[in-house]
Amino acid sequence: MPDPSTPAGGTSAPGAPDPDPRDPGTGGSLALGDVLRIADRLGVDVAVAAARADGTGPVLGHRPLEPWPGASLYKTLAALALLRVPGLDPSERVTVTAADRVPGGAGLSLLGDPVTLSWRDLLRSMLVGSDNTAAQVILRRTGIPALDAVACDAGMTSTAVGTTAQTVAAAVSARRAGGSGSGTDRDDSLLAEAASDAVLGSTTTASDQLRLLTALWQGRLAGPADTELVIGTMGRLVQRSRITSAFDHPGARVAGRTGTWGPFRHESALVMHEGEVPIAVCVLTESLEIGRLLPAVDDGIGEIAAALVGELRSSR
């Protein structure tokens, strides 16, 4: 029996910024079929987008334009916004006190006593450990509109920073649009879980994440040294269980940014093979269960990325 949930995106013409949302099939992509099989086996919902970082070749996508709560995926924007603050000296020292602490991620969020470090090291803590405290201190310096400006320069059209409560509500109302039926459903449990969560997160799409990664790699968002700092730091991500786990072999490197909240597990990454143009890939997932450790899903994100990257590397 045909499964009508097969990708709404499919492949699109070389160089196009977006997968064509009108294409109802997998556009001849075997990888997108594999993506859905992996998601079925894990019992998770999924959206993906992948393409070569130089903008040539096909763009693979499944539901690439649907808004998802992106959680910490916004931290790449925050890093770029910090490096753009006029007159900011990255080596200037900042003291983070107990009052600045926000839970989530590894780094300053885990510490209790005042810590003094440079803006650049705060950026590193935010990107490497997904440190929510570092992110909050950085955002206080840049302001959220500075992140919007970076997103705008990257050509992102559907990404916004907000509290978890706001971003989850936005994504739920988008997927409920056009539906019918009264009574509560699992989306209500999700809204209830998020309702009082004021930690910053984001709303984004797989397609927007692809735009961010490609604009970053192409040097369109920062100067060469800052671009290198951001990509290099993303390459030292502590959480290696998702996309990085699938490319743990000589000659391959991953610069990734994860996003995790409740049932959501995501990663956007540049997958770099020696002597090749990197592949930008974004995998967004949602499990049915909220807040449980599901290592198989982390693993599956790696498998999904591997299927997409494998097809794009062989399509040259």
Added chain:
Amino acid sequence: MDLIRHLELFEAVASEGHFGRAAERMGMAQPPMSQAIKRLEAELGCVLLERTSSGAVLTPAGERVREAAGRARQAVAEVRAAAADHALAPVRLLVDPALPAAWAAEIVRDAESAGLAVDLEPVPTEEALQRARAADLPAVVLAPFRAEGLRASGAAPARLWEARHEAPRSTTTALVHEKASAAFLARLARELRGLAVGGDLVPMPQATALGRLAAGRVHAVISTEAPVLPEALAGSVRVRSLPIGRASAVFHAVLRRTARDRATVAVHAAAAATLARVHDA
């Protein structure tokens, strides 16, 4: 007056040519039959039958009314058939075969008391999801699953039962299920490891599972229904329910988000409400 009923009686007299035989055919006595025809003649304002010593003969007016009555009855039958096709056809609800029988009964009973007719069709979760995405078919499926395009009710965990052999000759664990999804098997295997119920988890029909348990060829049988064991096994097999927070079969009622058929939407909502009431957590 019930015109259609009176026309039926009139047609019976016309075809029998006799009040008594017509009354007998319609399962009634002759006097009420005669009174019914008189009422009909009064209602229509003409004489339909001429009473004779040997029976009843149609008047010219009666001939014409009889023809029209046949057409009217046919039209009424069509009205009822058309309505029955839509309003009264039971909505099919796909249910995973592991759904506890008591829950299935509650779902149907709740739906009936809300005026909804439901027929349950046992379909393994993977196939049910494909069919639910392809058409407006409500389904009760076993988590976890890819929820794309589907409205899903809250989680309804069901208690799992373990029948364990005291002296097994195998480490395999049997799951009573005809065709469990890979996603459910992986999740359950993980939960069972946490309860020290190890070994490979293999789905199989109930008879196969209990047969192998009797022979010690599986060390435990996991099911959503409490197993009924033969007395011969009482000494060698112990039955317990697993702690619900640690291991369970979690069900959700699903329907595609774009579903518009009223009865289908109502059955999904009713099944979701039942699950929210009967679950074991």
